[in-house]
Amino acid sequence: MEFPTDFKEKYAELLGDEIGAFLEGLSVAPIKAFRINPLKENFDKVAYSLDEPIPYVPTGFYGEISGKSLEHQTGYVYSQEPSAMYVAEVGDVQPGEIILDLCAAPGGKSTQIATKLAGEGLLVSNEINRKRASILSENIERIGATNVIILNETPQNISANLSGFFDKIFVDAPCSGEGMFRKDPDAIKYWHKDYPKECAIRQREILVETMKMLKPGGQLIYSTCTFAPEEDEKIIQWLLDNYNIELLPVKKHHGMDAGRPNFAGNNSEMEKTVRLFPHHFKGEGHFIAKMQDKRAGLADNVSLRKSKKAKGNSFFRKITKNEEQLWLEFHKNVLKKELFNTKDLKCWGDQLFYYPDVWPDIGKLKFVKPGFQLGVFKKKRFEPAYGLALAIKTSDVQQAIKLDDAQWLKYVSGNVVTLVDSDYRNGWYVLQCHEKNFAFAKLVNGTLKNFFPKGLRFNI
Numbered sequence: 474m475e476f477p478t479d480f481k482e483k484y485a486e487l488l489g490d491e492i493g494a495f496l497e498g499l500s501v502a503p504i505k506a507f508r509i510n511p512l513k514e515n516f517d518k519v520a521y522s523l524d525e526p527i528p529y530v531p532t533g534f535y536g537e538i539s540g541k542s543l544e545h546q547t548g549y550v551y552s553q554e555p556s557a558m559y560v561a562e563v564g565d566v567q568p569g570e571i572i573l574d575l576c577a578a579p580g581g582k583s584t585q586i587a588t589k590l591a592g593e594g595l596l597v598s599n600e601i602n603r604k605r606a607s608i609l610s611e612n613i614e615r616i617g618a619t620n621v622i623i624l625n626e627t628p629q630n631i632s633a634n635l636s637g638f639f640d641k642i643f644v645d646a647p648c649s650g651e652g653m654f655r656k657d658p659d660a661i662k663y664w665h666k667d668y669p670k671e672c673a674i675r676q677r678e679i680l681v682e683t684m685k686m687l688k689p690g691g692q693l694i695y696s697t698c699t700f701a702p703e704e705d706e707k708i709i710q711w712l713l714d715n716y717n718i719e720l721l722p723v724k725k726h727h728g729m730d731a732g733r734p735n736f737a738g739n740n741s742e743m744e745k746t747v748r749l750f751p752h753h754f755k756g757e758g759h760f761i762a763k764m765q766d767k768r769a770g771l772a773d774n775v776s777l778r779k780s781k782k783a784k785g786n787s788f789f790r791k792i793t794k795n796e797e798q799l800w801l802e803f804h805k806n807v808l809k810k811e812l813f814n815t816k817d818l819k820c821w822g823d824q825l826f827y828y829p830d831v832w833p834d835i836g837k838l839k840f841v842k843p844g845f846q847l848g849v850f851k852k853k854r855f856e857p858a859y860g861l862a863l864a865i866k867t868s869d870v871q872q873a874i875k876l877d878d879a880q881w882l883k884y885v886s887g888n889v890v891t892l893v894d895s896d897y898r899n900g901w902y903v904l905q906c907h908e909k910n911f912a913f914a915k916l917v918n919g920t921l922k923n924f925f926p927k928g929l930r931f932n933i
């Protein structure tokens with residue numbers, strides 16, 4: 474692999490004798506890995522080999538998955554390179570926490586954070602770029618998380634509305650992407666000598682807003698996929714110099730390096746951060762730091778229920794009696810037990826959402842998904858959302874139809890499926906393949922009408 478001369482000279486100076494090994498590490502084939510998803514029932518029953526676990530990520534495995542497999546479509550697996558997986562582990566997310574993932578697309582960290590919340594608490598997952606925010610939304614939908622709000626905002630607008638709101642904030646910052654060089658050779662084309670400095674300016678702007686949103690006593694997890702000290706240790710030193718925070722030690726597993734004090738004014742505290750270098754570690758490369766807000770008089774963990782900012786969305790309207798009736802009828806037919814409390818249901822236009830009152834008002838913010846969508850009311854009927862099929866447990870389904878692999882493919886590519894000798898009555902069914910929910914379909918006289926979202930259809 475050819476690297477810019479300025480890049481080689483810079484790292485020769487920073488790394489000394491290690492430069493040869495570093496450049497060689499950056500030239501080998503990228504490492505593939507994936508995570509399995511504990512939000513799903515029997516989540517380790519996947520067609521992929523789980524023989525090579527990643528030691529520092531309980532749900533992580535080395536290996537390659539296909540974006541067109543049943544496991545991927547149903548959100549049982551998520552492809553992510555091994556160093557990126559360590560960020561959410563460092564965050565030590567606990568069910569019930571209120572978390573912001575500020576730079577979230579395509580959703581590697583957000584999907585992992587959401588599985589760790591296990592349906593309790595709230596994840597606000599934000600992406601500034603509209604196109605990337607849609608991809609983020611699709612990835613969150615697939616994993617089946619019901620407690621995620623997806624925003625498409627600037628950090629400035631979010632902080633103006635949700636100051637002091639979050640227990641933990643993840644800033645996986647836009648960066649010069651040196652750790653992407655072997656995965657995406659295009660990243661090399663963007664690189665120039667001043668690029669890390671330019672990125673650092675933007676990172677500081679993002680962090681100024683981030684600090685406004687952290688609850689007193691909250692934690693900030695900052696990460697990049699670059700090796701540039703300007704965007705790593707120097708950013709952390711700038712935070713320590715300007716805010717009342719302290720670094721928390723990040724555990725170093727096999728192959729992980731400590732952050733380098735000599736990259737930021739010889740502050741030995743930098744050893745608490747972690748650097749993942751491709752010549753030492755089986756992954757592409759990352760920098761991760763964990764910090765704690767030190768402001769005094771802090772509640773350990775103000776729960777969502779006690780949060781003053783939580784009011785529910787101002788743009789939602791109440792569900793009408795008729796709509797409630799339609800929803801309950803659908804629910805009774807298709808699901809075995811009540812999964813969403815009726816008092817948490819709200820409407821936005823004709824769409825039905827799960828949005829507990831304790832969640833914040835995001836009415837002034839641009840969003841992609843303002844909560845968890847259950848479905849849509851159409852004239853006198855209720856049509857369930859695709860995401861609902863992916864969010865309910867297989868064993869909670871009352872009305873399911875099991876299809877084989879060929880029928881699954883026929884359906885996800887947008888075709889109707891005709892059942893042979895069907896004695897099912899007409900109505901909505903959850904479709905399952907290998908005991909995985911993969912979509913809703915409406916059965917009409919033995920034919921499953923296709924409701925698979927048009928933009929997500931695929932063929933193999």
Ligand SMILES: C[S@@+](CC[C@H](N)C(=O)[O-])C[C@H]1O[C@@H](n2cnc3c(N)ncnc32)[C@H](O)[C@@H]1O
Binds near residue numbers: 579627679
């Ligand atoms: C490293 S990527 C995030 C990867 C993601 N966390 C994941 O794990 O899949 C950084 C993201 O920050 C977004 N971004 C760019 N400028 C930003 C800004 N000023 N504020 C917030 N996010 C920004 C980019 O669009 C990009 O999607």
